[in-house]
Amino acid sequence: MDPAGLRKDLKELMISELNLVGKKPEDIDDQASLFGEGQVVDGARRPSLGLDSLDALQLAMVVEERFGVKIPEGDEARAAFASVDALALHILRVSGAQG
Amino acid sequence: MVSPLGLDAPSTLDALFAGRSGIGARTLFELPGARSTLAAEVRGLVAEADESRTDAMALRAAREALTDAGLAPGASGLGLIVGGTTAGMFETEELLVGLAAGEGEASLGDAMTARLRTHPLSATVDRLVERLGPFELTTTVCCACSSGAVAAVLAAAWIEAGRVERVLVGGSDALCRLTYAGFGALAVLSPEPCRPFDRRRSGLTLGEAAAFLVLERRESAAARGRAPRATLLGRALAGEAHHITNPEPEGRTAARILGEAVRSAGLAPRDVAYLNAHGTATPLNDAAEASAIRAAFGDAKLAVSSSKGQIGHTLGAAGAIEATISVAAIERGLLPPTVGLEEPEPQGALDLVLETRSVTPGFVAVSCSFGFGGTGAALVLGPGGAEAPPRVAAAQLVITGLGVVARGRVLGSAEALSLFEDHVDELREDPSAALDAARARRFDRAARLVATAMGAALVDADVEATTPLDRARTAAIAGNAFGNVDGSMRFMRRVLEKGAALASPADFPNLVPSSPVSHAAIYHRLQGPALCTPDLSTSAECAFASALALVRSGDVEAAVAGSVEEKSELAGRVLAPVLGVRSLAATDEGGACLVVETAQRAEQRGARRLACVLEQRSSSSQSAVAGLASPADESVVVAERHVDLDAALAGTPWASRPRRVVGRAAGEHVALGGVALALGAALASTGEYARVLVVGSAPGRSHASVLGPPGAW
Numbered sequence: 001m002d003p004a005g006l007r008k009d010l011k012e013l014m015i016s017e018l019n020l021v022g023k024k025p026e027d028i029d030d031q032a033s034l035f036g037e038g039q040v041v042d043g044a045r046r047p048s049l050g051l052d053s054l055d056a057l058q059l060a061m062v063v064e065e066r067f068g069v070k071i072p073e074g075d076e077a078r079a080a081f082a083s084v085d086a087l088a089l090h091i092l093r094v095s096g097a098q099g
Numbered sequence: 100m101v102s103p104l105g106l107d108a109p110s111t112l113d114a115l116f117a118g119r120s121g122i123g124a125r126t127l128f129e130l131p132g133a134r135s136t137l138a139a140e141v142r143g144l145v146a147e148a149d150e151s152r153t154d155a156m157a158l159r160a161a162r163e164a165l166t167d168a169g170l171a172p173g174a175s176g177l178g179l180i181v182g183g184t185t186a187g188m189f190e191t192e193e194l195l196v197g198l199a200a201g202e203g204e205a206s207l208g209d210a211m212t213a214r215l216r217t218h219p220l221s222a223t224v225d226r227l228v229e230r231l232g233p234f235e236l237t238t239t240v241c242c243a244c245s246s247g248a249v250a251a252v253l254a255a256a257w258i259e260a261g262r263v264e265r266v267l268v269g270g271s272d273a274l275c276r277l278t279y280a281g282f283g284a285l286a287v288l289s290p291e292p293c294r295p296f297d298r299r300r301s302g303l304t305l306g307e308a309a310a311f312l313v314l315e316r317r318e319s320a321a322a323r324g325r326a327p328r329a330t331l332l333g334r335a336l337a338g339e340a341h342h343i344t345n346p347e348p349e350g351r352t353a354a355r356i357l358g359e360a361v362r363s364a365g366l367a368p369r370d371v372a373y374l375n376a377h378g379t380a381t382p383l384n385d386a387a388e389a390s391a392i393r394a395a396f397g398d399a400k401l402a403v404s405s406s407k408g409q410i411g412h413t414l415g416a417a418g419a420i421e422a423t424i425s426v427a428a429i430e431r432g433l434l435p436p437t438v439g440l441e442e443p444e445p446q447g448a449l450d451l452v453l454e455t456r457s458v459t460p461g462f463v464a465v466s467c468s469f470g471f472g473g474t475g476a477a478l479v480l481g482p483g484g485a486e487a488p489p490r491v492a493a494a495q496l497v498i499t500g501l502g503v504v505a506r507g508r509v510l511g512s513a514e515a516l517s518l519f520e521d522h523v524d525e526l527r528e529d530p531s532a533a534l535d536a537a538r539a540r541r542f543d544r545a546a547r548l549v550a551t552a553m554g555a556a557l558v559d560a561d562v563e564a565t566t567p568l569d570r571a572r573t574a575a576i577a578g579n580a581f582g583n584v585d586g587s588m589r590f591m592r593r594v595l596e597k598g599a600a601l602a603s604p605a606d607f608p609n610l611v612p613s614s615p616v617s618h619a620a621i622y623h624r625l626q627g628p629a630l631c632t633p634d635l636s637t638s639a640e641c642a643f644a645s646a647l648a649l650v651r652s653g654d655v656e657a658a659v660a661g662s663v664e665e666k667s668e669l670a671g672r673v674l675a676p677v678l679g680v681r682s683l684a685a686t687d688e689g690g691a692c693l694v695v696e697t698a699q700r701a702e703q704r705g706a707r708r709l710a711c712v713l714e715q716r717s718s719s720s721q722s723a724v725a726g727l728a729s730p731a732d733e734s735v736v737v738a739e740r741h742v743d744l745d746a747a748l749a750g751t752p753w754a755s756r757p758r759r760v761v762g763r764a765a766g767e768h769v770a771l772g773g774v775a776l777a778l779g780a781a782l783a784s785t786g787e788y789a790r791v792l793v794v795g796s797a798p799g800r801s802h803a804s805v806l807g808p809p810g811a812w
Binding site: 021052053054055058061064073 | 286342540602
């Protein structure tokens, strides 16, 4: 799987499945937090999509459907859901291990 | 009472206090990919061929309650309120998935037609009217998992508002694939029997049950020589306006509900000995509820338990089941156990009852319920001999705002009268386009329409006011005949084709019948309860009747109420012919909402009055117009065009009055009754009529509302 293509696919999936009206894939930063208010790194707050737990469930379901990759529940999900980058990495790692 | 523990109240309660659990292997249906194999099923229930499990349970429990109260079916002055969320979903979900795909329609025989009649939430009321009626006033109420408790609050409001003398009130909900897959998708279904308030709790176990009570004034019971089993000492209900599925983490609104309920009983927290908690055993609910209990009761050492480890979470029935358990606890002097709880959550620091505890009978108990969308209620119950503090019902109610959605337009009171015209404009653009896209991103079509109509009505109610409406104490009430039947079948088709593991978490919350009104309440920050009153083409009338009672009784300060319906392919094509409601063959979307408040409050905030509410009557057996006072000279009758006014007015002095019929400009949909109410209020606001009678009807239902001009008092 091509990482850049995967990131774009994920952004498009998020926009359609979570109904992020008015957002385009290029509006979403690869490093941006998906949930909460965004982490503070080097004194600056990273942007966040501001998604919530209901979005997380939907995203986990569609990732499983589309890529055949399960997102673990609970604390482990936090790492996979940290950003678009982290999610793409998780998918590549798990599907690579499977393949 | 019908429950997984028994088919009547005594057997259920004996098993409950003995600590038995009704949770076991799920046998009613297979659901590949489901998170759990467990359920709390009612065993040995016999349903007739044309009856859903929900209706069969409701009928058994309602009959038992009437007999226990010494009342015969059709007793005078009797109202009926049913809380629920699923109705005949179990019996119809597979059939409707097929019909949605256009399969097998030609072969829709009598048996299938009878099954489909059990689908709408109002079907349970129909069954009870048929077997135990007639009733003076009936309604279905849904606010997800607090429906049963809210139904009891509404019953008290009906009695205090003088609508009925007594109410048969309860809840009934059967298990079905849709809720099972849906709660699974939300990751709140536990693979093991649920453990309320336990450190290791991992979610809820779904159950099914029905419970009914008879609520009446002490004098009414005494007149039949009956001593009450318990007294409803106080109650409160409110909405969080926070999130469509998640509770406020710190339980702030839940604490407010508990505190207000205790105060309304004229009691202090230390006077309460026992609390039957909602206690679903989901990580979020129990944590939020525990902090709410601590915030409301402080150091008062009250015992707390949850019955869901024995009966499961029975959704719309839970509030009624748990109120009944609380009544039995007070009578027997037993505190029910929390089965499944072994390691109480340390941070809870509550006096959790692990095993049945013997105490002196006759204590004060609180039963509370909280639901998806944020509406919760608490009932304060005491022994039969206890006296509830007197409550004064407001005599004068007024309508101060209205909002109509009609063929792409959004109209307030200044423009609404144009909808008496038959001229049909070209369809305008999306009337809900003005909603904030980000805040409305989870809304389905119905939610967008309800939020739009309620928004217009709220703006209309503040037009000349010096003080805006207090949204923290305003209820949102909207009927919708079928809920999201198209969306439900899309959700179910996916579950049946791909397995429950791929059920959509984002779609499920929108399938709860009260979801559109909950979304609207969250959007407009209305923190009174958000209720749905599904009742075919009289959903708006039921919403209006509920609003009047809750405002009159002081349970809320104001209400925005009505009915707004989306266009539904499945409802129009399949359910309309089956149910015989002509306007169900909808070609448009639309509806209307009205703002109701007391004349006193409207005056205090300098609000403009559109109309005074003079009288409202309903009947399940005859025209509600028959019971009305005679019309004054300058009177007019208003209805939507599917109402048979000749029949409704026959033999009454209203038959000779001029009539105005909602025009085709309002569109063609099942919420036209709400538009009739709004146009009635707009007509009253002109001051040209002394009385405006608005008539609404659906099969087995008749409503009559009399409005007066702004200066009627």
